[in-house]
Amino acid sequence: MPLFNLANCLALALLLVLIGGFGVLRRRSLLLVLLSVEVMLNGVNIALIAFNYFRWGQSESGHYLYMLSIGVAAVEAAVGLSMVIVLFRNYRDITRERISMLGETRE
Amino acid sequence: MPPQLIDILFALAAIGLLGLSAAVVLIRNPVRSTLLLILSFLPTALLYILMQAPFVGILQILVYGGAIMMLFTFVIMMINPAPKGGEIPGEDAKIRWKGLVSTLVLLAVAGIIVIPPVYHAAMALPPAAVGKPGFGGIASLAELIFRDPANNPLTVSFELISFLILVGIIAALNFSRRRRSDISGDA
Numbered sequence: 294m295p296l297f298n299l300a301n302c303l304a305l306a307l308l309l310v311l312i313g314g315f316g317v318l319r320r321r322s323l324l325l326v327l328l329s330v331e332v333m334l335n336g337v338n339i340a341l342i343a344f345n346y347f348r349w350g351q352s353e354s355g356h357y358l359y360m361l362s363i364g365v366a367a368v369e370a371a372v373g374l375s376m377v378i379v380l381f382r383n384y385r386d387i388t389r390e391r392i393s394m395l396g397e398t399r400e
Numbered sequence: 401m402p403p404q405l406i407d408i409l410f411a412l413a414a415i416g417l418l419g420l421s422a423a424v425v426l427i428r429n430p431v432r433s434t435l436l437l438i439l440s441f442l443p444t445a446l447l448y449i450l451m452q453a454p455f456v457g458i459l460q461i462l463v464y465g466g467a468i469m470m471l472f473t474f475v476i477m478m479i480n481p482a483p484k485g486g487e488i489p490g491e492d493a494k495i496r497w498k499g500l501v502s503t504l505v506l507l508a509v510a511g512i513i514v515i516p517p518v519y520h521a522a523m524a525l526p527p528a529a530v531g532k533p534g535f536g537g538i539a540s541l542a543e544l545i546f547r548d549p550a551n552n553p554l555t556v557s558f559e560l561i562s563f564l565i566l567v568g569i570i571a572a573l574n575f576s577r578r579r580r581s582d583i584s585g586d587a
Contacts, residue, residue, distance in 0.1 A: 296407040297450065299522060305414050305447075307510065309421055314506055316425035319499030324476055325430055328437060331469075332421050335444060338460075346451035348522060350532070353541050356456050357554060363464055364561040368568030370468050374475045375572040381479045 302343035309336025323380070323387045327373050334366055409450055416443040434473050441465040453536040 309332060316329025338359050345355025381387050420440035427433050441460050448457035534540045549555040 295403060297403075297410040300519070301410070301414070302447075302451075303519070303522070305417070307515070308418060311503060311507055311510075312418070312421045312425055315499055315503040318502045319425065322430065324472070324479075325433060328430075328433060328472060329425055331437060331472075332424055332440075335421070335440070339444065339447060342448055342451050342453050342456060344522070346453070350535070353453075353536055353544050356453055356536060356541055357545060357558075359453075359456050360459070361557070361561060363459065363468070364565060366464070367468050368565055370471050371568050371572045372575070374471060375575040377475065378479065379575050387479070 299343060299347040302347070303340060306336040306340035306343065309333065309339065312336075321388045321390070323377050323389065323392070324374075326389070327370070327377070330369075331366070334362065338362055406450060409446065413443040413446045413450070416440075417447070430476050431473075434469065434476055438465045438469045438473075441469075455536055455538050455541055 313329045313333030313336065316332060317326050320326050320329060341355045341358050341362070345353065349355065377387055380392050384391055417440055420436050420443070424433050424437045424440065427436065441464060445457035445460045448460060545554045545558050
């Protein structure tokens with residue numbers, strides 16, 4: 294039975310998205326939440342390339358979508374990390390519970 | 401490449417990728433977590449190369465692993481969110497159970513609602529006839545994106561990414577700029 298087929302690749306992508314989602318819910322440091330989002334994004338990218346390979350062999354549209362996706366990922370990392378730096382500068386702490394008040398208290 | 405070899409490589413890459421990603425999410429030390437995520441891009445790149453996307457595999461390592469994840473590594477090294485012994489403070493069992501239960505609920509919702517229609521739609525499409533020489537290479541991809549640039553929507557959207565990145569740079573600079581009152585206040 295061949296292992297390398299579309300269903301297995303999609304199952305792998307789904308598992309990666311779930312692992313990343315678990316990390317987003319479990320991690321308390323904002324930096325590691327962003328890192329878990331990258332794991333989820335990795336799963337989505339695998340799904341894009343798998344669909345292009347198994348179901349659309351005429352052109353590289355999926356590869357193009359992958360390039361769009363990492364462009365967005367770069368911007369997301371830059372903006373998200375600068376926000377984390379600002380929060381750290383203001384609160385000296387980046388756990389979720391401390392910064393969930395959106396500036397109501399500034400200790 | 402013989403089909404058995406492809407299956408073996410796929411299984412190795414998938415197991416490695418799942419194991420490394422689980423370690424990224426579960427491990428306590430943030431620096432190790434980031435480095436493991438970069439390491440998990442190697443089996444990802446192997447998967448892309450198996451799926452006839454060699455240029456995408458190179459991008460995954462060079463751009464994603466080399467540039468974007470280095471940003472994460474720098475920030476984690478800079479603000480060092482592990483004050484004592486690499487432990488994230490207060491990460492207790494209650495939070496962990498909440499995360500596990502939420503993931504299982506997410507899995508159930510995905511299994512019931514999302515997966516069957518997507519799976520049937522995907523299986524209804526005809527299998528691709530891959531095998532064109534140079535598929536997934538730089539030349540072929542450039543041909544797809546930049547052929548006939550006046551009428552090609554991909555060219556426009558590709559150039560719009562650069563605009564998005566410019567906006568992201570401006571936003572990041574604006575966020576991390578020190579205000580004048582901050583400098584005179586606590587310096």
